Amino acid sequence: MSDTHFGDRQVPLDAKQALVDDVFHKVARRYDLMNDLMSGGLHRAWKDDLVTAVNPPKGAAPFHLLDVAGGTGDVAFRVVDAGGPGTRVTIADINAEMLSIGRERATERGYDEAVSFVEGNAEALPCRERSFDAYSIAFGIRNVPRIERALAEAYRVLKIGGHFVCLEFSTVDVPGLDALYDLYSFNVIPTLGRIVAEDADAYRYLVESIRRFPRPKVFAAMIEAAGFRRVSFRPISGGIVALHSGWRL
Numbered sequence: 332m333s334d335t336h337f338g339d340r341q342v343p344l345d346a347k348q349a350l351v352d353d354v355f356h357k358v359a360r361r362y363d364l365m366n367d368l369m370s371g372g373l374h375r376a377w378k379d380d381l382v383t384a385v386n387p388p389k390g391a392a393p394f395h396l397l398d399v400a401g402g403t404g405d406v407a408f409r410v411v412d413a414g415g416p417g418t419r420v421t422i423a424d425i426n427a428e429m430l431s432i433g434r435e436r437a438t439e440r441g442y443d444e445a446v447s448f449v450e451g452n453a454e455a456l457p458c459r460e461r462s463f464d465a466y467s468i469a470f471g472i473r474n475v476p477r478i479e480r481a482l483a484e485a486y487r488v489l490k491i492g493g494h495f496v497c498l499e500f501s502t503v504d505v506p507g508l509d510a511l512y513d514l515y516s517f518n519v520i521p522t523l524g525r526i527v528a529e530d531a532d533a534y535r536y537l538v539e540s541i542r543r544f545p546r547p548k549v550f551a552a553m554i555e556a557a558g559f560r561r562v563s564f565r566p567i568s569g570g571i572v573a574l575h576s577g578w579r580l
């Protein structure tokens with residue numbers, strides 16, 4: 332069996348998902364707070380860019396988004412807020428703990444009608460083929476052991492004309508910013524993880540996994556290889572994150 336990376340560790344491909352699940356199981360309760368602290372609130376602006384790319388219709392036209400690795404519902408709630416009364420979002424996530432926090436929040440915040448939840452693996456989605464208008468994945472695909480399978484599944488579940496949008500940490504190429512970003516990533520983030528989420532290792536995994544993720548051009552080529560067309564990407568915040576887009580035509 333082949334190996335893959337879990338952060339900086341080499342692990343058997345079949346062992347990675349359980350290790351990832353353990354990370355999100357441990358941090359689920361503090362997940363949204365940690366996002367704000369680690370990114371200085373920037374993740375909100377990045378997610379706004381994702382919502383703009385998803386572009387849910389303002390009118391009553393039906394529009395169904397599948398938000399994979401949707402965790403605690405942050406992206407889904409934003410898309411519903413941006414869209415009209417016909418906008419529906421299904422959140423698919425492999426982690427029951429993250430989903431249960433998402434469900435609680437959806438009820439508290441009045442999203443029960445527009446948002447639904449399904450437990451499932453991005454590599455084998457429990458969804459019919461050609462059933463969604465758009466597919467989004469934010470800070471999720473990096474955690475999936477077989478990225479090619481997740482991309483093939485995205486293609487399968489999208490309708491013809493459907494839009495694939497992915498927000499993910501990327502590669503900082505701006506001189507000066509890269510050194511600062513390294514310093515921040517390898518020192519501040521695990522320290523915050525230790526204090527706030529009481530789990531420095533989980534956040535060390537986060538940083539290492541970011542460094543292992545393919546560079547944006549390579550990832551764009553993988554999206555194309557899955558069958559998507561008009562594939563493009565845009566680095567945001569000096570390349571800390573990138574927004575990739577492709578269409579099932």
Ligand SMILES: C[S@@+](CC[C@H](N)C(=O)[O-])C[C@H]1O[C@@H](n2cnc3c(N)ncnc32)[C@H](O)[C@@H]1O
Nearest residue numbers: 355400401402424425426429452453469470474
């Ligand atoms: C960093 S969180 C992102 C959550 C949310 N999209 C956001 O941006 O706030 C990563 C999520 O990916 C989920 N995940 C990891 N591996 C997965 C897989 N193979 N299939 C579906 N979800 C997965 C985790 O359970 C976790 O909820």
